[in-house]
Every structure is written in structure tokens, then in C-alpha cells.
Amino acid sequence: MNVLTSTPVVAKRVFVLAMTVGLLISSPSTSQPQRAQETAPVTTYPAQLSADLRKLQEAALSSDYAYRQLAHLTDSIGPRLSGSPQAAAAVEYIAKEMRRLGLEVKLEKLSVPHWVRGEETAALVRYPGQAEGTTQKIILTALGGSVPTAPDGLNAEVVVVNNFDELKALGRDKVAGKIVLFNARFDRQMAAEGFGGEAYGQAVAYRSGGASAAARLGAVAALNRSAGGAEFRLPHTGALRYPDDAPKIPAAAVTAEDGDLIARLAALGTVRMQLLLTPKQLPDAESYNVIADFKGSEHPEQIIIVSGHLDSWDLGTGAIDDGAGVVIAMQTVQLLKQLHLRPKRTIRFIAWMNEENGVVGGRTYAKDHAGEIANHFAAIESDRGAGHPLGFEVKGRPEVLPLLQPMSAILQTSGAGLLQITTGTETDISPLGTAGVPSFGLWQDTRTYFDYHHTAADTLDKVVPRELAENAAAMAVLAYTLANLPQPLPR
Ligand SMILES: [Zn+2]
Numbered sequence: 117m118n119v120l121t122s123t124p125v126v127a128k129r130v131f132v133l134a135m136t137v138g139l140l141i142s143s144p145s146t147s148q149p150q151r152a153q154e155t156a157p158v159t160t161y162p163a164q165l166s167a168d169l170r171k172l173q174e175a176a177l178s179s180d181y182a183y184r185q186l187a188h189l190t191d192s193i194g195p196r197l198s199g200s201p202q203a204a205a206a207v208e209y210i211a212k213e214m215r216r217l218g219l220e221v222k223l224e225k226l227s228v229p230h231w232v233r234g235e236e237t238a239a240l241v242r243y244p245g246q247a248e249g250t251t252q253k254i255i256l257t258a259l260g261g262s263v264p265t266a267p268d269g270l271n272a273e274v275v276v277v278n279n280f281d282e283l284k285a286l287g288r289d290k291v292a293g294k295i296v297l298f299n300a301r302f303d304r305q306m307a308a309e310g311f312g313g314e315a316y317g318q319a320v321a322y323r324s325g326g327a328s329a330a331a332r333l334g335a336v337a338a339l340n341r342s343a344g345g346a347e348f349r350l351p352h353t354g355a356l357r358y359p360d361d362a363p364k365i366p367a368a369a370v371t372a373e374d375g376d377l378i379a380r381l382a383a384l385g386t387v388r389m390q391l392l393l394t395p396k397q398l399p400d401a402e403s404y405n406v407i408a409d410f411k412g413s414e415h416p417e418q419i420i421i422v423s424g425h426l427d428s429w430d431l432g433t434g435a436i437d438d439g440a441g442v443v444i445a446m447q448t449v450q451l452l453k454q455l456h457l458r459p460k461r462t463i464r465f466i467a468w469m470n471e472e473n474g475v476v477g478g479r480t481y482a483k484d485h486a487g488e489i490a491n492h493f494a495a496i497e498s499d500r501g502a503g504h505p506l507g508f509e510v511k512g513r514p515e516v517l518p519l520l521q522p523m524s525a526i527l528q529t530s531g532a533g534l535l536q537i538t539t540g541t542e543t544d545i546s547p548l549g550t551a552g553v554p555s556f557g558l559w560q561d562t563r564t565y566f567d568y569h570h571t572a573a574d575t576l577d578k579v580v581p582r583e584l585a586e587n588a589a590a591m592a593v594l595a596y597t598l599a600n601l602p603q604p605l606p607r
Pocket of ligand 1: 425437438471499
């Protein structure tokens with residue numbers, strides 16, 4: 117999941133809230149999300165193309181292909197952390213399915229980090245009001261890439277801060293030798309209004325940068341309040357970064373409830389924690405991006421990518437992050453085969469590897485295909501769950517939008533007709549976007565996405581089959597439009 121958008125949050129908040137609750141109040145300027153019928157279409161599509169797009173949409177909405185594929189990924193394969201046997205099994209499964217559909221499959225070799233979770237326990241062993249001989253259990257999970265504590269754990273005082281400024285104000289005197297808890301809250305209200313990405317962006321700064329900030333002041337471990345909206349005492353994992361200029365210290369995310377508990381006790385007096393984390397960083401593992409081409413009939417050298425990332429964190433079964441994205445992209449090529457539709461440009465399915473802890477798949481692809489960037493007509497990725505699709509966020513020239521008006525008019529019949537220019541795009545296709553490839557992120561209703569994101573509750577039951585089908589319709593219709601668009605997209 118990425119966090120970048122261009123439209124000022126407040127304006128977008130009003131708009132998306134209006135959209136989500138069905139009351140439209142926006143004005144048709146390019147910086148605002150547009151609905152198809154608000155601006156006079158500057159282009160029309162050949163009648164056959166429009167008819168094919170409606171057929172694709174209908175077929176997707178009445179198909180359970182994506183849901184059945186997702187059930188296999190989540191229930192039969194399971195969590196797919198990079199380097200794990202499940203990730204390897206998923207690569208094989210997807211490649212086999214793409215071959216079954218008759219596509220040209222290539223496994224792009226990668227060397228990915230292979231981090232493995234170990235034991236993770238914590239308890240408060242000294243705190244105000246403590247009853248003799250008791251401790252207070254704390255629920256947490258190690259951050260991806262974290263180094264281990266000593267084998268018998270560490271025992272230290274906990275200091276609580278709400279942000280980096282408070283940490284700075286404490287200084288080395290009050291931090292050295294202690295465990296720092298960053299109790300920065302995830303803005304649930306912002307997420308409930310459809311701005312989970314922005315709320316996540318704010319909270320994730322402490323997950324990825326908290327350990328190094330605390331370590332620079334001599335801390336022995338770092339904890340962050342989970343970067344997510346769960347209030348079911350579920351910890352949210354996720355990657356951290358260890359820059360070279362700071363010692364590597366163990367790091368974990370506590371649940372929202374445990375963040376509050378520790379903060380309340382620390383306000384009353386000294387709090388000490390016994391912390392045990394035993395993850396391992398194994399040697400990098402061999403893995404692959406799965407690439408499958410449906411060759412174009414007229415411009416086979418021109419490529420439209422449809423994609424999602426195949427790896428997931430290990431706590432849940434990676435249903436909304438990002439099994440959903442992979443199967444949404446799979447359905448695009450499955451539908452074209454089912455309906456005997458042949459794109460004029462090549463549609464390239466990609467199941468990216470290692471989005472969660474290194475982006476090796478996305479970066480390697482952009483490097484290996486640097487010479488073909490001009491022939492990458494567009495890139496599409498879904499990596500914001502499987503909620504109802506509102507439309508697409510577009511990293512590209514505003515002039516792209518009018519060319520897609522007829523398409524978004526069709527998608528608007530299932531409520532997915534929004535198009536909005538943004539400055540950023542999905543993580544795996546971001547290197548391509550930076551290189552000038554027009555990039556499309558599937559824009560879903562994320563009001564509950566961050567409640568389960570990177571937790572043990574990221575499971576199949578969180579996906580509504582109808583909404584998954586709406587997403588499959590949106591990606592298939594956009595991809596086929598781009599594959600048959602008479603004119604090139606402005607870059
Ligand atoms: Zn993801």
C-alpha cells in the first residue's frame with residue numbers, strides 16, 4: 117500500500133465522503149476527482165470496443181473466478197512472506213494457472229530478503245499498583261526485518277512518547293538503556309472518512325523510522341503503537357528500516373490497547389518490560405516475479421501491465437494484502453480468454469514478489485526492462501484491498517483523463533467511474549511511474565482496510581465476493597480500453 121495523493125486532503129475528504137455516502141458536490145476541475153458525465157467526452161470509442169467493454173464488465177460481475185483463486189491462495193497456500201515455502205508454492209501455482217489459460221509465462225529471477233519470525237513475548241514486570249508476584253502481559257509482534265533480543269530477552273524501563281519531537285526533548289539522558297514506546301495514534305476518523313492511506317502514512321513513520329530514531333539516543337529496543345485501525349487487541353506488523361547511521365535495535369508493534377495501557381501506567385510511575393524477540397534474517401532466497409503475456413494482435417511490442425503483489429506478511433493469509441490484487445489481475449486475462457477477445461496491444465499479467473519488505477520485484481523489473489520503457493503503454497496495480505472500487509488514481513498527464521471518459525462512464529454503472537490525477541502510485545509499479553509510464557492504482561473504499569492490514573485477521577472472510585468482482589470488472593475494462601485505445605497516452 118502506498119500513501120501518496122496530490123489532491124489536498126481536505127478537498128478530497130469532502131469529495132470522497134460525499135461519494136461514499138452518495139451525495140456529489142464537486143466541481144469539474146482537473147484537480148478534483150471527475151465523474152464521467154461531468155465533462156464533455158473529448159473522444160468516443162468505436163461501437164465494437166464499447167460493446168466489448170460492457171461485455172467484459174458484465175462477465176466479471178457474474179463470475180466467481182477471482183474469488184475461487186483467492187480462496188486457493190489464502191486457504192490452500194496461506195501466508196506468503198518472501199523467501200518462504202508458501203511464497204514459492206504461490207509462484208508455481210500462479211505460473212501453472214497462467215499457462216493453463218494459454219499465456220506465455222516467464223519467471224523473472226530475483227534474490228529476495230528472507231526474514232523469519234521467531235518467538236515474540238512481552239510482559240510488564242514492574243509498574244505502579246502492581247500486585248505482588250504478578251506481571252502484565254503485552255500483546256505485540258516483531259516488525260519485519262527486526263534484529264533479535266538476546267536469547268533470554270531484555271529487561272528495561274519503558275519510556276513513552278507520542279512523536280519524534282517528544283523523543284528529541286527527552287534526549288540521551290532519559291532514553292539511553294531504555295525501551296522507547298512511540299504511542300502515535302492511527303487516525304481512525306480519517307480512515308472512516310475514506311482516507312486510510314493518509315492516516316497510515318502518518319502512523320507508519322514510527323513503524324519504519326522509530327527504531328533508528330530511538331537507537332541514536334541509546335535506546336535498547338523500540339515499540340510502536342500499531343500502524344492500523346484494529347481495536348480488537350491485534351498487532352499490525354510491517355517492515356522497518358535500519359539506516360546505516362544508527363545501531364540496529366529490536367523492534368515490535370504493540371496493539372492500540374497495549375499502547376494505551378503502558379502509557380497510562382507510565383504516567384503514574386516507572387514501568388519495566390521483559391521483552392523476547394527471536395526472529396532470524398536468513399540468507400537471501402531465490403524467488404520470482406510471475407510474468408504472463410497475452411500478446412497483442414496489432415502492437416505486440418506495446419505493453420499494458422495488470423498486477424498485484426503475491427507476497428504477504430505471515431500473520432494472516434494475505435487475502436486483502438494482496439491476494440486480492442493478484443486475483444483481480446488474473447481475472448483480466450481469464451475474461452479475455454473466456455470472451456474470445458484479443459487485445460491490440462499486449463496485456464502483461466505480473467504477480468510481483470517482495471512488495472512488503474524490499475520491493476525487489478518491482479525494482480528489478482524496472483531495471484531489467486529499462487530499455488523497453490517507451491513500449492510500456494501503461495501499468496495498473498491493485499494493492500488497497502478488495503473493498504468497493506471507486507475508480508482509479510492516475511499518475512500521469514491530466515490530458516489522459518478525457519481519453520478515458522467513455523470508459524469511466526461504463527464503469528460508473530457499478531460505481532467505479534472516478535478518475536483522479538495523483539503524484540504517487542502503487543509501490544511495485546512506482547519505478548515505472550517515475551520513468552514516465554502512465555500508472556493506474558485501483559482506488560478502493562478503504563474504510564475498513566486498515567483494521568485488518570498486516571494483522572492475523574487478514575483472511576478470506578474479510579473479502580466480499582461481489583466487491584471483488586467489481587474490482588475485477590474495473591481492472592479488466594481499463595486494461596482492455598488501454599489495449600485498444602486508438603491513440604497513444606500522453607506521457
Ligand atoms: Zn500490499
